[in-house]
Each structure stands twice: as structure tokens, then as C-alpha cells.
Amino acid sequence: MNNLVNLNSVGHAFGETEVLSDIALEIPSGSYTVLLGPSGSGKTTLLSILGGFLVPTRGQVLVEGVDVTVIPPARRPTATVFQDYALFPHMNVTSNVAFGLRMRGVGRAEQQSRAKEALQMVGLREHSDRRPHQLSGGQRQRVALARALVIEPKVLLLDEPLGALDLALRRQMQDELKATQQRVGTAFVHVTHDQEEAMALADVVVVMNAGRIEDFGSPERVYARPASRFTATFMGESTVIEGRVVETANNSVSVDTTLGQFTLAGDASVGEAVALGARPESIKIRAPRDGEVTLANVLLRDRTFQGSFMRLRAITPSGEDLLIKCPSGTYVPSDEAFPLAVRPEDLILLQR
Amino acid sequence: MKGLRTLAAVLYGLTIYGFIYLPVAVLVLFSFQSTRFPIPPFNGPSLRWYDAILSDQRLIDGLWNSLFVAVTSSTVAVLLGFLAAYALARYRVIGAFYVRAVLTAPLMVSYLIIGMGLLILFNQFGFSKSLTAAGVGHVVINMPLCFAILYSQMGDHQANIERAARDLGAPEWKVLTLVTAPMLWPAIFASFFLAMTFSWDEFIIAFLLTRFETTLPVEIWALLRSGLNPKTNAIGSIVFLISVVLVFIVELVVLQRRRT
Numbered sequence: 171m172n173n174l175v176n177l178n179s180v181g182h183a184f185g186e187t188e189v190l191s192d193i194a195l196e197i198p199s200g201s202y203t204v205l206l207g208p209s210g211s212g213k214t215t216l217l218s219i220l221g222g223f224l225v226p227t228r229g230q231v232l233v234e235g236v237d238v239t240v241i242p243p244a245r246r247p248t249a250t251v252f253q254d255y256a257l258f259p260h261m262n263v264t265s266n267v268a269f270g271l272r273m274r275g276v277g278r279a280e281q282q283s284r285a286k287e288a289l290q291m292v293g294l295r296e297h298s299d300r301r302p303h304q305l306s307g308g309q310r311q312r313v314a315l316a317r318a319l320v321i322e323p324k325v326l327l328l329d330e331p332l333g334a335l336d337l338a339l340r341r342q343m344q345d346e347l348k349a350t351q352q353r354v355g356t357a358f359v360h361v362t363h364d365q366e367e368a369m370a371l372a373d374v375v376v377v378m379n380a381g382r383i384e385d386f387g388s389p390e391r392v393y394a395r396p397a398s399r400f401t402a403t404f405m406g407e408s409t410v411i412e413g414r415v416v417e418t419a420n421n422s423v424s425v426d427t428t429l430g431q432f433t434l435a436g437d438a439s440v441g442e443a444v445a446l447g448a449r450p451e452s453i454k455i456r457a458p459r460d461g462e463v464t465l466a467n468v469l470l471r472d473r474t475f476q477g478s479f480m481r482l483r484a485i486t487p488s489g490e491d492l493l494i495k496c497p498s499g500t501y502v503p504s505d506e507a508f509p510l511a512v513r514p515e516d517l518i519l520l521q522r
Numbered sequence: 523m524k525g526l527r528t529l530a531a532v533l534y535g536l537t538i539y540g541f542i543y544l545p546v547a548v549l550v551l552f553s554f555q556s557t558r559f560p561i562p563p564f565n566g567p568s569l570r571w572y573d574a575i576l577s578d579q580r581l582i583d584g585l586w587n588s589l590f591v592a593v594t595s596s597t598v599a600v601l602l603g604f605l606a607a608y609a610l611a612r613y614r615v616i617g618a619f620y621v622r623a624v625l626t627a628p629l630m631v632s633y634l635i636i637g638m639g640l641l642i643l644f645n646q647f648g649f650s651k652s653l654t655a656a657g658v659g660h661v662v663i664n665m666p667l668c669f670a671i672l673y674s675q676m677g678d679h680q681a682n683i684e685r686a687a688r689d690l691g692a693p694e695w696k697v698l699t700l701v702t703a704p705m706l707w708p709a710i711f712a713s714f715f716l717a718m719t720f721s722w723d724e725f726i727i728a729f730l731l732t733r734f735e736t737t738l739p740v741e742i743w744a745l746l747r748s749g750l751n752p753k754t755n756a757i758g759s760i761v762f763l764i765s766v767v768l769v770f771i772v773e774l775v776v777l778q779r780r781r782t
Contacts, residue, residue: 221689248689273692317686317690
């Protein structure tokens, strides 16, 4: 796939504060990319740089090989869906959607028909005469989407587009966004702090933290094999156990931790400080069997009922906290130690 | 107990409104006096003095002059105030705090000082006393007000909407004319009519800065010097009526906005 957008060592500082450092990113055309990170991770700043609202202090932004770093938003092949939608309150829905076409000198009749088409696509055709304040949150979001898509941008930028909606509506709009993206084939770049949203939508998820890219790849890969301690805990939950490599063999490493020594596949050098990550659902409450190893003997600390499963926190004799997810109704001893088993291949070697 | 409290509240209300509106009511009442003096007892009603006004060319000229000065000076004040507010709300201006302070400072300076200052300045430059000079004075007193109203309405949400317009390809002047101004329409409207109200019954600056052609308040003052006369009541009633209409328009716009 050809790269539509290239970011070359982009950095940005607000005065003395560095908010983005050395960002290198490639966005393939037709892909759904999600920038995922906590607030202050620089994801919104990165989106502003893509949209042209901010000129980065360092680095280059290329769209289809053309340097657009200092090109203002109006002359970029990008369009943005803002977090607060930023609809024009004094115009009706059709005029809102037609605005971009009007600015491009498209004839009035064509403006109307293309705006109607875009509204049809987001399922708002019958509301075309309403003003934005007469619409619900989800409807405004759709208008904002139609308004940005009607000018046929190469890249559509979405700044926490579902942030203002309630949970049920958010999941529904999430599905609609994904369907729309697949229909129009435009590259979407979507900023969020919601990892579930990221996993549901992304072809490529970019995990950001403290102004850097922590991890980059398909959600499945990032979830199964996170590249760093941060990713392991931010994209889904994990227990992270610190340790040190004591032995390496042919594509396998032995790591010494407070819970004992574990041998797993991976590549690291002896003496390197690493961590082991364990997803809560890969930890079993039982003595090890067929290829499993004992993770630890633990005492239950607390349990949270979450419907189909329970979320447990258990503590090891050395004081490490472990997170476990098990089906509701699983028997868990509450006042005596019990063993935890894990398959070595489910342990994740975290070198960053 | 409750009845007593209601009675006290009603009395209080009546006193307040009486204090504010009784003089105006008396003024209006005696403009319909049929005899020569606007003092009790009331004889009438009669439109005799309104007829006298309509045939007084100086007063009619003054009325048109006042309207002309009010409309033009308010237009200029709103335009300047809008542009200043836009610049300060949207761009990083060096010393923005001081620029804002200097812009709004004239609100606290008395009209007399502003009028005298302009008089001296215009004398220096050989700019003669005229309606234009009075109009400039009214821009000076009204621009800070328009600026303050419009600046308070230009929030971050509006800034984001302007950003969206730019993102969709609007050049700067189209952002201003198609998005910013229409979005702030109620505030622009309200500040325009407020400025008109203030210009309409402003006396001191107009008195100091006009000579042959002058505004209605100055003509009324000239009329008053020749003694009390129901004619002054009649023209006063008309001035009051027009002020009320202007204030009503402002209220209507502001209330309309609150409802949406």
C-alpha cells in the first residue's frame, strides 16, 4: 500500500514545553488510523499538525509526497471533524454541509445536490432544514462528518469525535464511523483516549505517551504483543513484573523476577532490565498443567463483579499486585493462598 | 404576615417605579396641555404643541441631524469595536492587556472631558465645529462599549467554528463576513442600538462640537433658555419615545437570543 501521509521526525514545543518529540509516522491511503493516548500525550497536537492548524517546530509533513508542513488548513487535502463539532449555528444543516463546496466555487445547484447526497449517506436527509441547535448530539456529529466528507478530502481528521456522546450512542456511532470509512475509502485519522474505541475502529493503532509514539501496529498485534510497559497497561490491562535477563539461548530468554525465573521466547541481552507482562485473562486460577508454569501463589485482595466475568486483584507474598479476569462463578478461595498458572507464551517480554 | 410582606413589596415597587417614571409621566402629560404653561392644573388634552414642533423647522432639522449622527456614528463604532474585539480575541497582540485597557478606558472618562479634549484637538488642526465633529465624539464614547460587548461574546467555541470554516477552505475575509459576523449578529445588533441610544440623547459633546447645524438635544437646550413651554414637553416626549423604541429593540434581540 502506498503511503498517503508521511511524518518525518516531527517535533513541537509550546514555548519551553516539548509536547511532541521525534514523531515518525506513515499513514497508508484508505486506512483507519487511531491515535490513542492519555490526555497530555500529544495526540491532539499531532492531529492539529496534520490538519495545518499548527506548524510544528521541527520536522516535515508530507501528503502524497508533497511537503504541506506550512500550508494552511484551507489549502490542504485534509478536513477535520472537531470535538465540539463546530457547526455554523446560523446556518441550516444543508448550508453547513454545502459550506466547503461554496468556498470552492461549486455552483449552487451542485452544492445542494452534493450536500443532500452527503446527508443521505449519514442518514440525515430529512433533517436538512433544521438548525444545529435543533439536533441531538449524535445528529450533530453526523452533520460534522458529512460537512467534512463532502469536500472529498484525502485525509479526514477526527478529534475525539465521540467524546461528547453517552456510552450507548458512542458504540453505535463507532460502528457507523467504521462503515462510512469503508464505504468512502478515505483515510481516517481518529484521536481518542478510549482503548475500546481504538480497538474497535483501527486498522492501525498508534499508542502515544508523553509526546512520543510508544507503539504502532494492528490492534491485534498491539494487544497481543505490546512493545512497551506503557502500551501493555494502556491498551487493555496488564500486570507488569519487573525483572532482569539472566540467560539467553537460541531465541529464548530467561528472566529473573521477584516471582521467580521464567523462560520465554524473545531476544534480549544478559543483564538487561526488562519486564514481563501478563494479560489478566491469560492467568488461570489453578495449579499448572500441560506446559503451563506457576506464576505465583497469591492471596485474594478484592474482587469486582463485571457481569460475565470477575476482575480479581491478588497479592503475592513479596507484595506484587496481580490482575486476573475469570468467568463469573469461578471458585476463588478468599482466606487461603492459591496458585496461579500461566502459559509461558502468554507472557509478554517488555523491553521498554 | 404573608399579606403584609406582599403589601410591603408592592409599596416598595410602586415607590421605585414612581421615582423613576413619575417625572417622565408628568413631562408627557403636560405635552398635551392646551394652555401656555406646563404646570397644573392640566387642561386638555390637545395636540397643539406637537403641531407647533412640526412647524418648527429648527427642531425638525435637529431631529434629522440627531438621527443622522446616531446612525453613522454607531455604524462606525460597531465596525471599529468589532474589528478590535476580533483582533484581541483571536490573535496574539503584544501587550494585549494594555491595548484592551486603553480601548475601554474612555468608558470611565466623563463626556465633558472627552468633548473638551476633542474641541481643543480639532481647533489645533483647524477642523471646524460640525455634525461630523460631534459624530467623531460619539464614536469615541461608543466604540469602547461596542468593543466590550463584542469581545465578551467571542469565546473559544466561536474560535473553533471559525477554524472549521478555514479548514473548509474559507479565506479570512469570508470567515469574518460569513461566519464570525453572522454568528455574533445579536451582539452586533444590540451594541449598535445601544450606541444609537447613547448618541441620540447625548448633549455635552454635541453642544461643544457643533455650531450652525446641531443635534436635537442642543436645540432643546436652546429652546429651554427661553423659558418653560409645553413645546419642550412635546419634543421631550418624542425624544423619550424614540429612546424607548431603541431600548425595546435591544431587549427584544437579547431576549430572543436567550430563548434559543
